[in-house]
Amino acid sequence: MTLPTYLKYLEDHFEEMIADVKTVVEAESPSTDKPLLDRTANVVGDLLTQSGFEVITIPESVGGNHVRGYLPGRDREAAPILILAHYDTVWKAGTLADMPFSYRDGVMRGPGVFDMKTGLVQAVWAIRALQEQGGLRRSVVFLSNSDEEIGSVYSRPLIEEEAERAYAALVFEASHHGALKTARKGTCIYEWRIRGRAAHAGLDPTAGVSAIDELADQIVAIRALANPEMGTTVNVGVVHAGTRSNVVAAEAQAAIDIRVASGAEAERVVDFMRRLAPRREGIQLEVSGGLNRPPMERTPRVAELFEVARAVGHSLGLDLAEASVGGASDGNFCAARGIPVVDGLGAVGNGAHAADEHVIAETMPVRAALAAGLIARL
Template sequence: MMRFEGTDASMISPTWFDSQTILDGIRRWVEIETPTDAPAQVNRLVSLVADHYRDLPVALERVAGVDGCGDHLIARSAWGQDEPGILILSHLDTVHPMGFIERLPFKIEGDSAFGPGIYDMKGGAYIAHHAFRALCTAGDRSPLGITHMFTSDEEIGSPTSRALIEKEGRKAKYVLVTEPARDGGKIVTGRKGVGRFEVFITGVPAHAGTRPQDGRSAIRELANVIQTLEGMNDLKHGVTVNVGVVHGGTRPNVTPEEAHAEVDLRVPSFADAEEFVGRILGLTSKTEGVTVKVTGELNRPPYEKSNAGAALYEHARTLATEIGFELIDSHTGGGSDGNFTAAHTATLDGLGVDGKGAHTHYEQLYVSSLEPRARLLHRLYQTLR
């Protein structure tokens, strides 16, 4: 059974949640560029984050990166580790390539602070750390142990961190994900499952001018496959299938022997996942002499709003009201590491900063969101039981 502690805030200096103080910390993280495919850069930031924990009552575990990804860092509170506690999930990698900070340097304009990955999700990762530091500085001990995991590969689907996330998620009672807020500060209580597939088609080459009858076009068959995939879209139900990349052929006068496509699937439920993964993997050729092979899988399961997740959201909503803002929940098509925990552990996502422009040349957080969002995380640490 879930239990939530009373909601009287502990005494703590107001300066702890000063927006400028928090922003100064975020800036240090943002100005170390961390594309997923630059593990040395990611590890520079991992080392800085670890340094931020050195004076706090935590045990640090650094998991060496593999397969071209950076290290993962886990900070465990010195208390409460003998029973299920709170797991915080954050990622340090960004989609922006090295050198992008010259195009999008850290700057403040009005209520917006700009920089690569500042919204998705260095701002959220930092405020979760800052709220923990505030807890420790005030001499507090949260009712439950706190484990903060920083991963290096979320932006490419978490291939090297997924097993670690699932292991820690199953041990936890609550999971808090510091992905950015949505649409003006909304929390996330549901996400679609994500599937990725590759289609390989092999036909028969021929001279397109002198012997067209001998050829079997792989590209023509790919067109059939694309029509079939596009026909699976059901926007009303929330199922989307997107053929995002295609390749094929060698020259205009050669019947193409090979064609290839990359496909993205988004589904709202496990039942949909089972159906549409099966349909995509079961694609066959409509042309004699041409073969169709499909590989892939669901790489993020659907994050459906469970009863436990709903109760966690209602508790957070009450805390937000006391802090002075309204917390509205939402469902989104994008995946996160919360997809890996929501099926078995109460999970609340979108706890990071508010802003806009994730993955773009104008990515920004709203400075006015820093104090209330950091306070909310702090109160969740204080009250979750």
């Protein structure tokens, strides 16, 4: 089946794609609101069922339920394609009142429309196009989790288990200005809790041990971990310390985000943090956290998968580029399991996590056709 046939099918169903995006966006799904998440999981499950998937809901006691769809291919012995498309968003409940879904002048807006509910819908319609035009050679596992925006704390084992069995992973996170993502940085997230000893800053300052002074020295040390040439960045994003200006601070806390582009850099950072020790007597230093997501490196197999995608895009009139980005996704977990990953197959637009979040609607059919053609060639 030719790629223009996929595209024609999807263009013919453009209004239905818009309607599905509206339905999913209007199903609010903050990452920490289990009732709303579970409701949205049912919406996603219905979309997959309508596309012929065998759907199961994977319950979570604290987080939202996850949705797994399975669609058998003609070659049952071949390793399946894993599609990843989370349905949670960073937007709190009630955001729709001030930021409703809209479709005007070719642009869709609304909470989560770019990150990443349009991508989810595009993935569903890519499968529908394949089903209508001859079916699948490889089976497809479609996993939609509820907690990607908070680090996939509950779904990570599920993602890794599916990745172990997969031939390749296709991630429908939003594109990078149309480009596919073939590398992502890994994320190390740490929290420091420092305890010193309080004292009067004027009457008896030497009796105290300042947690703030310790924190300042530790921040200077950790900033030295940054290595721009290797892609390693350090951000001390949150600091809480002290009570009053005339009190030697007894406690301090900090939250730190470190991004790494390679496994070697991740190992260097983790080793440094493991060996962290107080710099002055009387200080207690507690370090929690670690490598939240391993880096997604551009391996030869990733490059090969991208070349297949680029050839498909060329047949559709797309001049696809690839990008390396600082943000992590669930594709990082898959890459660490040794399977090729192409990310950024989702929406074309901008404004992730921001009030101007939007999608260029007319790009949906061709992006879904790209995904369909890629799956068909694997």
